[in-house]
Amino acid sequence: MTPGSDEQAQLGRGARKRAVRRDAVLEAYGRSERRRGWALPTLGGVGALLLVGGVAYGTTVLPATPAALNTGAAPAALSAATAQYVCPAAPRLPSGADEATDVDFSPLSSDASTEATVSLFSDLAGRLPGSTLRPATTAGDAHGGPEAAAASGEELTTSQPDDIQQGAPATSGADGVAVRDAGAHRVGAPGGEQGLPSVVTVEPLGGQAGLGSAIAAYSASDGDLTGLDVSACTVPSHQQRLTGATTTLGSTAILVLTNPSASAATVDLRLFGAEGIIDSPGTSGLVLGPDQTRSFVLGGLAPNEENLAVEVRSSGGAVSASIQQHRLFGVMPGGVDIITPNADASQRQVVPGVSSPGADALEELNSQDDVDVAPAVQIAATGSATTAEVTALGPDGPASLGSGSVVELAANGTGSVDLSNLPAGEYTIVVEADAPVIATARSVSGAAEESVDMALTPSTSELAFDQLVSLPSHGTSQLVVYGSAAGTIEYQLVDESGSLGETQQQEVAEGDSVTLDLDDVDAPAGVRISTTDTGLFAGVIVSDGATGLSGYPVTPAAANGTGVPVRVGY
Structure with a gap:
């Protein structure tokens, strides 16, 4: 049984009981009305009516017609809300790192840079949604609340009037012709001097969620945190799971929690290791004030775990979670990346955008002193014990993983499947299991x-x-x-100036993994993807020279429904 399924079952049983009581009350009400109609008193067998001054008086009391009750669930209209995206903090070592040592052996870098990219798409009248960017804080409510913080942040695009935000969707521009426009914004050091997470807001348009996206990028060519990371900025949630962390010798994993809301959040953590849930003190009742960020070194909560997963649940405000992961092989930097939440647990997990250097390159990397790297897919069961099987799909179809494509997972346990046998190239990893799981793929590069x-x-x-x-x-x-089924996507690149490229089309056959180069415009800042088909998944791979490598999933935009189902009844 997955987390939350017992609560759902209880809710379902409660709803059925309420429906039975409601039907009984309505039936009793109907019977009472019929009895009243039969027993009404009359005068001389006929109802008498007296008109005085235009006012009617009668001795007969006519039965009131029962009001028809529609007890079906109907959506209660709500105003469209502003979407929030939290961008991960820049990679940093735990406090106490010595900044005065030689840069070659320093935990810091001489040329580290961070940047957020926010791309926006207009409605059919060519109007862009209002958008802002601001850093989070380490002390709750330091800005006087998220509203005050947003006001002090950087305005990327001007806020639209309320009647445009909440009115009917536009169908064309002022001249009657549909117009589409885009916007792209690059912001250096989005987390401020402290390198904190940053919060991006995107306002609605036409009563619907504004179409926007944000990523955070980090790059350094020296120091312990040498490497490239590009991470998608995520929507805060009350429940999320992350897997792919490692706390063995030489590895550091730091969980970062951010509460961008106006309400305090109380957070409970569950840690999953090879044998199941890890009993660790200090992981429940963690309080984050409004607009507050807190960090936790996972090695102190769950040491020496090769494959570690984390579940984050919050009450009160919704929170955003990410894990900064980096590694050292002796004095050689072993890579840095940020883990963001997985898709919901299910018996089938899809990870598009996995890169393999090939067996020869891996052998060369591992021939160096202390270096031990391998691409892999890390999997965690989110309930009962299960068997998971991994398939790698490349441009030429399924690729062989050797004899190690299956892994047994304990209840709430973790494991991994090695991907070292994959030829050089880009792949999609598919994990299928008998019970719900989550999965994260690790790609490696270097020279x-x-x-x-x-x-x-x-x-x-x-x-x-x-x-x-x-x-x-x-x-x-x-x-x-x-x-996972045949389909077609249309995609359109957006450059740094916000100009739109030509709309292109790509067919994807069932079971195919297709890699598209995004170089049709100079300095692309975004890509719009649309499809009418189901069963299509996407991810982005970013490479920088011989060593820099990162990847992030393409996730649906923040959900913003037009109403909440409300049932009227007993």
Whole structure:
């Protein structure tokens, strides 16, 4: 049974009981009305009516017609809300790092840079949604609340009037012709001097969620945190799971929690290791004030775990969670990346955008002293024990993983499948299990006598009808699209000036993984993807030189329904 299924079952039983009581009350009400109609008193067998001054008086009391009750669930209309995306903090070592040592052996970097990219798409009248960006804080309510913080943040696009935000969707511009426009914004050091997470807001348009996307990018060429990371900014949630962390010797994993809401949040953590749930003190009742960020070194909560997963549940405000992961092989940097939440647990997990250097390159990397790297997919069971099988799909179809494509997982346990046998190239990883699981794939890159980098890409959900994906200025980006069923996507690049490229189309056969180069415009800042088909998944791979590598999933835009189902009855 998955987490939350027992609560859902209880809710279902309660709803059925209420429905039975409601039907009984309505039936009794109907019987009473029929009896009243039969027993009404009359005068001389005929109802007498007296008109005085235009006012009617009668001795007969006519039965009131029962009001028809519609007890079905109907959506209660709500105003469209502003979407929030939390961008992960810049990678940093735990407090106490010495900044005065030689840069070659320093935990810091001489040229580290961070940047957020926010891309926006207009409605059919060419109007862009209002958007802002601000850093979070380490002390709750330090800005006087998220509203005051947003006001002090950087305005990326001007806020639209309320009647445009909440009115009917536009069908055309002022001249009657439909107009589409885009916007792209690159912001350096979005988390401020402290390198904190940042919060991006995107306002609605026409009563619907504004179409926007945000990513955070980090790049450094020296120091312990050498490497490239590009992470999608995520929507805060009350429940999320992350897998792919490692707390063995030489590895550091730091969980970062951010509460961007106006309400305090109380957070409970559950940690999953090879043998199941890890009993660790200090993981429940964690309080985050409004607009507050807190960090936790996972090695202190769950040491020496090769494959560690974390479940984050919050009450009160919704929170955002990410894990900064980095590694050292002796004095050689072993890569840095940020893990973001997985898709919902299910018996099938899809991870598009996994890169393999090939067996020869891996052998060369591992021939160096202390270096031990391998691409892998890390899997966690979210309930009962299960068997998981991994398939790698490349441009030429399924690729062999050797004899190690199956892993047994304990109840709430973790494990991994090695991907070292994959030929060089880009792949989609599919995990199928007998019970719900989550999965994150680890890609590696590097060159002998140079640093090693890694990319940790979580599973994702199906593409939505229309969504936007931001792209970094660092490195070269590729879009990997996988079809669990045959389908077609249309995609359109957005450059740094907000100009739109030509609309292109790509067919994806069932079981195919297709890699698309996103170089049709100079300095692409985003790509709009649309499809009318189901069963399509996508991820982005970013490479920078021989060593820099990162990846992130393409996830549907923030959900923003038009109403909440409300049932009227007893």
